[in-house]
Amino acid sequence: MTSVLYDVPGPRAIVRNRILGVVTVLLVAAVLAFLLWRLIDTGQFSARKWQAFSYTTVWLNIGEATLRTLAAFAVAAVGAIVVGFVLAIGRLSDHAWVRIPVGAVVEVFRAVPVLVFMFLLYYGLPVIGIRMDSYWAVVIALIAYNGPVLAEVIRAGVQSLPRGQQEAGYALGLRKSGVMRLVLLPQAIRAMLPVIIAQLVVTLKDTALGFIITYPELLFYARYLGSQSTYGSPIVPMTIIVGAIYIGLCLLLSLVATVVEKRLRRSARTPGVAAMHHPVGEVTDTQLIAVQQRADRALDGKAGPNDG
Numbered sequence: 001m002t003s004v005l006y007d008v009p010g011p012r013a014i015v016r017n018r019i020l021g022v023v024t025v026l027l028v029a030a031v032l033a034f035l036l037w038r039l040i041d042t043g044q045f046s047a048r049k050w051q052a053f054s055y056t057t058v059w060l061n062i063g064e065a066t067l068r069t070l071a072a073f074a075v076a077a078v079g080a081i082v083v084g085f086v087l088a089i090g091r092l093s094d095h096a097w098v099r100i101p102v103g104a105v106v107e108v109f110r111a112v113p114v115l116v117f118m119f120l121l122y123y124g125l126p127v128i129g130i131r132m133d134s135y136w137a138v139v140i141a142l143i144a145y146n147g148p149v150l151a152e153v154i155r156a157g158v159q160s161l162p163r164g165q166q167e168a169g170y171a172l173g174l175r176k177s178g179v180m181r182l183v184l185l186p187q188a189i190r191a192m193l194p195v196i197i198a199q200l201v202v203t204l205k206d207t208a209l210g211f212i213i214t215y216p217e218l219l220f221y222a223r224y225l226g227s228q229s230t231y232g233s234p235i236v237p238m239t240i241i242v243g244a245i246y247i248g249l250c251l252l253l254s255l256v257a258t259v260v261e262k263r264l265r266r267s268a269r270t271p272g273v274a275a276m277h278h279p280v281g282e283v284t285d286t287q288l289i290a291v292q293q294r295a296d297r298a299l300d301g302k303a304g305p306n307d308g
Contacts, residue, residue: 044236052231065221073204076142084150106148117141122213134215157188197257
């Protein structure tokens, strides 16, 4: 008995797979236990290492750094989505003079790492006399990388739709802009929303690269506090707290995306939307076609004597 992707394992293979699974779990548990023991042995969980977090000022600074992270992410996310839509429409253009240059821009910008963009904007532009604030260097770098990635996601969503959707839009008399705006893009966004949200989560995490160009975001403050010998250099405790904050932000973003996706699906199934496709109450499509054919024959009968 076989499946589509691989042969179904037999009794021996099942036993072997279970043994490998148990061994793997034990090895991972042993590595984690060793790391935990080393942290305890070096005093990373001692009261002195966590003393810094008993001060209100430290938590206020963590809150401000988190807000700076969210400020950079919010602008970068909106900018990346806008740029992604523009580039996706350009990639789907029927005109080669638009499609080819936009495609080249997408491929080049997708291949350049975010950190390289940040270095070019923050350290490269001053060479030619242009100085940019670290905040805008982070935001523009994130937009420059994530915008083309989202463009490919949106383009893939549009091209994955049945060709009949586009042909139906043209049959209704819509131009390509109308077909794209009213028919294709709404369906593509609903289909690719999980991928879009996953890329936005990557954008949120990439804001941490801003600490390299001295942008005072969450990781920058974590590194600063972890290097303070006054508090016992709490590197590991600060890393745990910052990691928990990043995990919480990513989970919150995923929750918002889930709520938006459910609302989009619910709105797509409402009777009002379905009624737009069949504005005539109980009349079927076959009856409408028959009525149209009779009307065409009547017009041909009237036009015949005049033509003779």
